[in-house]
Amino acid sequence: EQIEKGGYEHFMLKEIFEQPKSIHDTLRGRLLVEEGIIKMAGIWDNLERLNQAQKITIIACGTSWHAGLIGEYLIEEFARIPVEVEYASEFRYRNPIISEKDIVIAISQSGETADTMAAIKMAKEKGAFVYGICNVVDSSISRVTDAGSYTHAGPEIGVASTKAFTAQLTVLSLIALKLGKHNGHLSNQEFMRLCTELETIPQKVQEVLESTHEITKEIAKSFVDAQNFLYLGRGYNFPAALEGALKLKEISYIHAEGYPAAEMKHGPIALIDENMPIVIIAPRQGHYDKIVSNVQEIKARKGKVIAVVNKGDTQVASVADYVIEFPETSECFSPIIASVPLQLLAYYIAVYRGANVDQPRNLAKSVTVE
Numbered sequence: 001e002q003i004e005k006g007g008y009e010h011f012m013l014k015e016i017f018e019q020p021k022s023i024h025d026t027l028r029g030r031l032l033v034e035e036g037i038i039k040m041a042g043i044w045d046n047l048e049r050l051n052q053a054q055k056i057t058i059i060a061c062g063t064s065w066h067a068g069l070i071g072e073y074l075i076e077e078f079a080r081i082p083v084e085v086e087y088a089s090e091f092r093y094r095n096p097i098i099s100e101k102d103i104v105i106a107i108s109q110s111g112e113t114a115d116t117m118a119a120i121k122m123a124k125e126k127g128a129f130v131y132g133i134c135n136v137v138d139s140s141i142s143r144v145t146d147a148g149s150y151t152h153a154g155p156e157i158g159v160a161s162t163k164a165f166t167a168q169l170t171v172l173s174l175i176a177l178k179l180g181k182h183n184g185h186l187s188n189q190e191f192m193r194l195c196t197e198l199e200t201i202p203q204k205v206q207e208v209l210e211s212t213h214e215i216t217k218e219i220a221k222s223f224v225d226a227q228n229f230l231y232l233g234r235g236y237n238f239p240a241a242l243e244g245a246l247k248l249k250e251i252s253y254i255h256a257e258g259y260p261a262a263e264m265k266h267g268p269i270a271l272i273d274e275n276m277p278i279v280i281i282a283p284r285q286g287h288y289d290k291i292v293s294n295v296q297e298i299k300a301r302k303g304k305v306i307a308v309v310n311k312g313d314t315q316v317a318s319v320a321d322y323v324i325e326f327p328e329t330s331e332c333f334s335p336i337i338a339s340v341p342l343q344l345l346a347y348y349i350a351v352y353r354g355a356n357v358d359q360p361r362n363l364a365k366s367v368t369v370e
């Protein structure tokens with residue numbers, strides 16, 4: 001096992017550090033910037049059906065569901081196809097409106113999750129075309145879906161998903177850009193700009209790993225005894241906040257909640273006092289000024305702000321208690337990079353609490369029962 005961990009203390013840390021490679025592997029042979037194309041057989045073979053979809057419903061559980069939420073933002077922004085994201089466990093037990101004109105995208109690292117499997121079966125019975133995004137090759141979900149794309153993250157052993165999540169975001173980015181290019185909603189110039197940026201993501205993830213490893217370790221020490229955490233983000237980084245909170249809950253057993261930053265004043269603000277740490281993801285794009293005022297509201301109530309900001313940020317950084325910087329990218333790809341220090345933060349808090357990081361209590365790597 002020590003050999004398999006490749007010198008890292010835990011599989012989770014190894015998998016966090018593998019992300020530049022896993023994202024690169026997921027892009028390899030698909031993102032061909034010089035030729036100006038995205039090559040994905042599963043999408044190409046079904047392009048017409050996908051682009052004529054009345055709506056796309058994304059079904060998944062846990063971390064994969066968070067990736068699905070970002071998929072919704074990506075597909076609606078670039079391909080202008082309406083997208084809904086549902087927990088597979090809810091979808092399967094209600095009577096959703098799904099027809100032959102619909103596309104269902106099922107996302108699953110393991111490809112074995114019972115609720116996602118059952119939801120796929122129901123969608124197929126209703127005539128939908130089901131597209132799978134799985135990490136495990138030849139898994140049950142990859143076999144029952146009509147078409148699909150693999151994430152090439154490699155085996156993920158840590159129960160808390162890390163590299164599979166960022167690989168899912170990578171595949172969803174490719175799908176959204178490819179659909180948008182072919183249905184004409186994305187101009188060639190914009191498509192090329194985004195493809196060129198997407199190609200830089202593995203390098204930027206490498207940079208963020210190197211630049212935030214020590215600081216996240218340091219920050220983690222201050223929050224070993226925290227009882228609660230709030231994670232806030234806007235737009236593309238709202239689901240990244242949900243995922244950051246889930247990581248912390250799973251491995252450190254600290255209660256954490258993710259929220260869209262603007263929802264703070266509709267309830268969670270009541271929780272804020274000097275004992276409440278708040279991780280806030282605030283890249284310069286999007287609604288930066290709004291997030292600056294969210295941070296000021298938190299500080300006025302003495303909350304402890306851990307700001308995850310772009311390199312060189314001054315406005316948020318000047319009022320935050322702790323600052324984690326990440327390289328700038330297009331807003332739509334920022335969750336891929338911003339999620340990495342959140343994984344590290346959760347990892348080190350859990351390690352300092354003496355928790356079993358790779359096999360947290362009560363959790364299994366794939367949930368094959370209801």
Ligand code: AGP
Nearest residue numbers: 062063064108109110113160161
């Ligand atoms: C992730 O950290 C979790 N352990 C869990 O939420 C997981 O994402 C969920 O069970 C779905 O698994 P899947 O992607 O294999 O379907």
